[in-house]
Amino acid sequence: MDWVTQVTERLRATGGRMTAQRRLILETLAQCTDHPTAEEIYQRARQRAPDLNLSTVYRTLRWLEELGVVGSQRFEGERPQDRFDPAISANPDHHHFRCRLCNAIIEFPAPLLDLLKRDFIAQYGGTIESASLTFYGLCQSCLQKVEAYGPLSFNPDAILNHPR
Amino acid sequence: MDWVTQVTERLRATGGRMTAQRRLILETLAQCTDHPTAEEIYQRARQRAPDLNLSTVYRTLRWLEELGVVGSQRFEGERPQDRFDPAISANPDHHHFRCRLCNAIIEFPAPLLDLLKRDFIAQYGGTIESASLTFYGLCQSCLQKVEAYGPLSFNPDAILNHPR
DNA sequence: GGCTTTATTGCAAATGATTTGCATTAAGGA
DNA sequence: TCCTTAATGCAAATCATTTGCAATAAAGCC
The missing domain is CATH 3.30.1490.190 (Ferric-uptake regulator, C-terminal dimerisarion domain)
Structure with a gap:
């Protein structure tokens, strides 16, 4: 079972609904090898669905964070913004x-x-x-x-x- | 030589000027045993000089940070705001x-x-x-x-x- | 001490990431 | 297919922090 399906099941189990936007954001995250900001995720996902909204990206990311599917963290020396880490679910201890x-x-x-x-x-x-x-x-x-x-x-x- | 005087010397050495506001903020920091936010430092200092401005507090803190006199750091689980650490100059490795x-x-x-x-x-x-x-x-x-x-x-x- | 230069202040307005209210849309169980 | 309500899009609000600018005041110099 692939990652998106796994997340979908966790989502359904807590009364959530899988939408086209969430699937798109999940697929975008799955392809990340870096630690993108919400804005970067938004830009990448928007190439496939130009009417995606930044609010939706934020809401989806916070929800994934609560599920423990992504991590978020800020780094020094850049302006204060969250960077998201899709790898945390596969490898929590890094x-x-x-x-x-x-x-x-x-x-x-x-x-x-x-x-x-x-x-x-x-x-x-x-x-x-x-x-x-x-x-x-x-x-x-x-x-x-x-x-x-x-x-x-x-x-x-x-x-x-x-x-x- | 006390802490405020030491900082004053570092300041003068880089072309800066010691002002009443900066002295007040330094003295406020010297009394901290915790890790206050800029707003908290502002409130504490303002009890002695009610016309102190929050911008001045921020500018002074950033300048002290550059001098290595205070540290700043954000903690998870509270809203994103810097907390300042006056202890870093006495004990850098903590x-x-x-x-x-x-x-x-x-x-x-x-x-x-x-x-x-x-x-x-x-x-x-x-x-x-x-x-x-x-x-x-x-x-x-x-x-x-x-x-x-x-x-x-x-x-x-x-x-x-x-x-x- | 007064004079001059320019660093610093206070104030208000701007910034910028993130969140939120609300009307509209659509997932997914019945 | 219908119905309930979760999720979206949009615009406006938040909130810590920064910045532009005119007014103020250190501190070096005479």
């Missing part, structure tokens, strides 16, 4: 690395996080229900480029006063 | 636990995070410049309350239809 230069996002498992959780509980008590870990840095290929060419010298004054 | 019930935030060190970073680099290459780790769960005292009394049964219908 975290994110984000490249500061090319903005690529790498998903990685972090089994050692359990050690950190145990340390925390041992010291402070309580329970931990979820954890969010994000690394920021340079991905392998951006690092290689920087190492190969050296950092670019950026001097706005020199650019502005440069003779044409 | 992470956050947030209690889902009482909303308390606990700061904790996580030296083991270096293992996770090393693991990541070994597998994917690149470099890691910063990391954000947040735990969500129940703090010790909320956990004890839940264990002592059991979870509350919340049934809106029963409340609405309850005879008075």
Whole structure:
């Protein structure tokens, strides 16, 4: 049984209805290999159905989030907007690395996080229900480029006063 | 030399000016033991200077952020707003636990995070410049309350239809 | 101390992602 | 096929945060 059908069943089980718009959004999500914003999902889906509405995209995404089918998360260094993660349903225990230069996002498992959780509980008590870990840095290929060419010298004054 | 004076020196060194408003905001931050929002800082500071402006608070906070004097971070499960962290200048390497019930935030060190970073680099290459780790769960005292009394049964219908 | 430069403020208006109210449409069980 | 009500489209509202601009006031200089 494919992903869209699985989600449809979860939906029906909670009194929801499968619509053309929801199916389209689900199929769009299924094809994502990245972490798109609501607007990006809207644009991609709209290529197949131009009268799709952005509100519907938001409502569908929030509903999928409640079902645990997609995750959402914000990254530092860009304007505050949710990015959605269709991979979370297939692989719930992953975290994110984000490249500061090319903005690529790498998903990685972090089994050692359990050690950190145990340390925390041992010291402070309580329970931990979820954890969010994000690394920021340079991905392998951006690092290689920087190492190969050296950092670019950026001097706005020199650019502005440069003779044409 | 106290904190406000230290920050003033950093400020002057970059061509900035120390004003009554900035001093007030700094002193307000120095007294924080929590992670207030811009609005909360504004309300606290305004008790001493009622004509302080919220824009000034925002501008001052962003400037302190650039200087590395305060940190900012958003937490899940509340509306999207920045919370500011004056403790980051004294103790840069801390992470956050947030209690889902009482909303308390606990700061904790996580030296083991270096293992996770090393693991990541070994597998994917690149470099890691910063990391954000947040735990969500129940703090010790909320956990004890839940264990002592059991979870509350919340049934809106029963409340609405309850005879008075 | 007064003068000058320009960083900073207060105010109001703009921004931009996200949510919401409501009339209309359509899913899916009877 | 009919009926109930969940879902959509549209426009307007939200709400934290930012920004333009005229007025104010640091702080370097005489």
